[in-house]
Amino acid sequence: MTLIYILGMLLVAAGAYVAGRQKSSSFAVAGGGLARLHSLPSYHGFYVALAAVAPMLVWLIFWLLTAHRVVDAQAIAALPANLAPTDGLTYGARLREINQAAAGVRLEELQPGIAAAGEALNTWRTIADWALLIVGAALALLGFAWASRQLSPEFRARNGVERWVKVLLVACACVAILTTVGIVFSVLFETLRFFSKVPWYEFLFGTQWSPQTAIRADQVGSSGAFGAVPLFAGTTLIMLIAMLVAGPVGLFSAIYMAEYASPRVRSIAKPVLEVLAGVPTVVFGFFAALTVAPFIRSTGEYFGFNVASESALAAGLVMGVMIIPFVSSLSDDVINAVPQSLRDGSYGMGATKSETIKRVVLPAALPGIVSAFMLAISRAVGETMIVVMAAGLAGNLTFNPLEAVTTVTVQIKTLLVGDQEFDSAKTLSAFALGFVLFFFTLALNFIALRIVQRYREQYD
Amino acid sequence: METTTAVAPKPVVAPPPVATQPDAAPKIIARDVNVHYGDKHALKNVTLDIPEKAVMAFIGPSGCGKSTFLRCINRMNDTVASAKVSGLIQIDDQDIYDPSLDVVQLRARVGMVFQKPNPFPKSIYENVAYGPRIHGLSRNKAELDQIVEDSLKKASLWNEVKDRLNDTGTGLSGGQQQRLCIARAIAVSPEIILMDEPCSALDPIATARVEELIEEIRRNYTIVIVTHSMQQAARVSQRVAFFHLGVLVETGRTEQIFQSPHDKRTQDYITGRFG
Numbered sequence: 001m002t003l004i005y006i007l008g009m010l011l012v013a014a015g016a017y018v019a020g021r022q023k024s025s026s027f028a029v030a031g032g033g034l035a036r037l038h039s040l041p042s043y044h045g046f047y048v049a050l051a052a053v054a055p056m057l058v059w060l061i062f063w064l065l066t067a068h069r070v071v072d073a074q075a076i077a078a079l080p081a082n083l084a085p086t087d088g089l090t091y092g093a094r095l096r097e098i099n100q101a102a103a104g105v106r107l108e109e110l111q112p113g114i115a116a117a118g119e120a121l122n123t124w125r126t127i128a129d130w131a132l133l134i135v136g137a138a139l140a141l142l143g144f145a146w147a148s149r150q151l152s153p154e155f156r157a158r159n160g161v162e163r164w165v166k167v168l169l170v171a172c173a174c175v176a177i178l179t180t181v182g183i184v185f186s187v188l189f190e191t192l193r194f195f196s197k198v199p200w201y202e203f204l205f206g207t208q209w210s211p212q213t214a215i216r217a218d219q220v221g222s223s224g225a226f227g228a229v230p231l232f233a234g235t236t237l238i239m240l241i242a243m244l245v246a247g248p249v250g251l252f253s254a255i256y257m258a259e260y261a262s263p264r265v266r267s268i269a270k271p272v273l274e275v276l277a278g279v280p281t282v283v284f285g286f287f288a289a290l291t292v293a294p295f296i297r298s299t300g301e302y303f304g305f306n307v308a309s310e311s312a313l314a315a316g317l318v319m320g321v322m323i324i325p326f327v328s329s330l331s332d333d334v335i336n337a338v339p340q341s342l343r344d345g346s347y348g349m350g351a352t353k354s355e356t357i358k359r360v361v362l363p364a365a366l367p368g369i370v371s372a373f374m375l376a377i378s379r380a381v382g383e384t385m386i387v388v389m390a391a392g393l394a395g396n397l398t399f400n401p402l403e404a405v406t407t408v409t410v411q412i413k414t415l416l417v418g419d420q421e422f423d424s425a426k427t428l429s430a431f432a433l434g435f436v437l438f439f440f441t442l443a444l445n446f447i448a449l450r451i452v453q454r455y456r457e458q459y460d
Numbered sequence: 461m462e463t464t465t466a467v468a469p470k471p472v473v474a475p476p477p478v479a480t481q482p483d484a485a486p487k488i489i490a491r492d493v494n495v496h497y498g499d500k501h502a503l504k505n506v507t508l509d510i511p512e513k514a515v516m517a518f519i520g521p522s523g524c525g526k527s528t529f530l531r532c533i534n535r536m537n538d539t540v541a542s543a544k545v546s547g548l549i550q551i552d553d554q555d556i557y558d559p560s561l562d563v564v565q566l567r568a569r570v571g572m573v574f575q576k577p578n579p580f581p582k583s584i585y586e587n588v589a590y591g592p593r594i595h596g597l598s599r600n601k602a603e604l605d606q607i608v609e610d611s612l613k614k615a616s617l618w619n620e621v622k623d624r625l626n627d628t629g630t631g632l633s634g635g636q637q638q639r640l641c642i643a644r645a646i647a648v649s650p651e652i653i654l655m656d657e658p659c660s661a662l663d664p665i666a667t668a669r670v671e672e673l674i675e676e677i678r679r680n681y682t683i684v685i686v687t688h689s690m691q692q693a694a695r696v697s698q699r700v701a702f703f704h705l706g707v708l709v710e711t712g713r714t715e716q717i718f719q720s721p722h723d724k725r726t727q728d729y730i731t732g733r734f735g
Binding site for chain 2: 262339341342343344345346347348349350351352355359360363364
């Protein structure tokens with residue numbers, strides 16, 4: 001039904017457009033040419049079409065949000081008193097039964113009340129569908145009539161369309177913002193539930209991570225310890241190693257591509273480097289676990305170090321390679337955006353190429369380079385697969401890169417995989433970790449923004 | 461505005477005192493200079509002497525090669541991949557296209573001011589200190605401060621910016637920015653200053669300030685200026701070279717070029733018949 005409605009909307013839009021255009025063209029014919037009109041006929045058409053479609057769209061959204069609730073409520077109301085649900089759980093169960101009855105599925109012998117309610121459901125569904133169509137058509141007609149009456153040679157349809165465009169853009173921006181807010185709140189509520197089971201100070205400052213809770217009452221040795229400090233430490237360690245690789249390598253290759261490479265080399269090297277960004281992280285994980293980690297282990301043992309077979313170093317190095325393209329590609333773009341006149345000014349003073357880059361180009365490109373780094377760090381912090389495969393699951397509190405560590409994202413993944421009650425502290429702690437991760441990246445972005453504002457060298 | 465009266469344009473034919481020592485040894489000599497940009501022959505067989513401690517103006521219609529020739533003098537054309545320069549250019553009898561010559565050293569001797577003011581996005585102080593820093597011209601902070609102050613004074617910008625040396629250079633007005641660029645060029649004590657239409661992005665008042673400045677500093681520097689404005693050429697220069705379609709048509713003392721040009725094309729251009 002919604003599909004038909006949307007098709008109808010398109011038809012209404014096309015029809016209204018043609019009608020508006022026609023009417024406006026008739027002004028032009030009667031009044032001596034297009035020049036007499038304030039707006040071109042096509043703007044009149046757009047204006048009328050928007051006025052007809054916009055209320056239809058609003059009604060559709062409203063209908064989608066409310067109609068099914070009304071229909072369900074009516075179906076439940078049709079149940080006899082002895083079957084009426086008493087709490088949320090039975091409400092859902094009854095609704096499923098009614099839905100099955102309505103769809104004609106006969107798994108078992110139905111209670112007569114349910115069958116009746118199923119019929120009621122079907123009736124109300126039909127009513128709701130017709131309400132959608134009829135009200136929608138009425139709204140479209142009203143909008144069309146309202147806009148159509150306004151049309152005249154002097155009518156400023158062009159400015160009117162401009163306002164509609166603005167509304168559209170604002171609406172799109174709102175979708176993005178509201179989604180983010182929604183995500184934050186959905187995580188926030190679960191986090192609060194977790195903190196009602198485990199005190200927040202224990203979570204934030206505890207140094208023991210052992211998220212085993214008892215599933216059955218008679219299990220032993222699984223009291224659970226939710227001190228997340230080892231996870232934060234592991235995340236920070238791996239992020240630092242990754243940035244030590246990706247920062248210099250990415251930035252320097254960006255400088256090479258932007259300043260030194262000939263256009264031909266650049267046109268080949270840049271896409272090749274960007275291929276790195278397209279490699280699935282699982283493949284990087286193989287590489288880390290099967291090639292890099294054993295190599296580090298054997299090299300370390302040759303020099304007499306005790307290296308774990310899964311080490312933070314292996315995961316960090318490979319992750320660093322993975323995020324090189326994020327640093328290099330963005331930095332390359334911002335370095336290219338620095339005006340040539342600044343370089344000329346510096347060369348004209350007798351500066352060499354590297355002096356010019358160091359003293360003029362990079363400071364001018366700093367804001368963009370910092371945001372490239374921020375993006376890379378966000379990727380490193382959020383990356384899961386490589387760490388799962390190469391760094392392990394052991395929640396060691398250490399800053400020794402040769403030991404196995406674990407990160408926040410890896411633990412979130414581990415906590416949510418497998419059989420668990422959804423309201424156990426173990427599962428809920430995943431949300432708390434996610435929330436902390438979210439705040440960590442937010443804080444990082446905030447700090448970077450401040451740094452950039454403070455030190456930016458703005459060119460016009 | 462009041463300021464305009466102070467800097468009223470000088471009469472077109474005022475004979476500048478330092479101007480005319482035609483027999484003094486030239487600072488820059490160019491012989492048969494040709495420049496190609498890819499297939500385009502931008503400059504054809506230019507032979508020209510540029511005298512020391514005077515202002516020489518290059519005039520001519522757009523695309524005539526005057527900027528191209530200017531950029532040959534400090535080898536800024538090196539940064540354009542497709543440009544190919546042939547012929548001989550000497551500064552103080554030294555071939556500047558000699559492979560053994562250090563371009564970086566050359567550009568420290570031959571400063572440049574560009575068409576659009578291009579201060580670095582740094583503080584006013586750092587803009588002027590840029591050259592001395594990279595060339596190691598000062599031993600300590602006090603010396604550097606002195607160089608910055610002197611350069612800004614020579615560029616007659618000191619009084620306007622002395623209280624805000626740490627403000628960013630891009631925050632100045634267009635005319636101040638251009639004088640800052642001149643101060644930046646002066647700070648490395650060059651012998652020659654090349655100016656590529658330095659006033660084309662400025663309003664008349666700012667233009668007058670820059671012209672005054674050129675008049676003041678020409679005693680100490682050899683200045684070559686490209687300009688589209690014939691009035692400006694007449695006001696600031698002692699010698700003029702007229703370019704047309706990549707060819708150097710005529711050169712001579714400013715008053716001679718403007719009063720009795722030998723070539724018909726020069727005559728037509730300065731009387732406004734084309735260009």
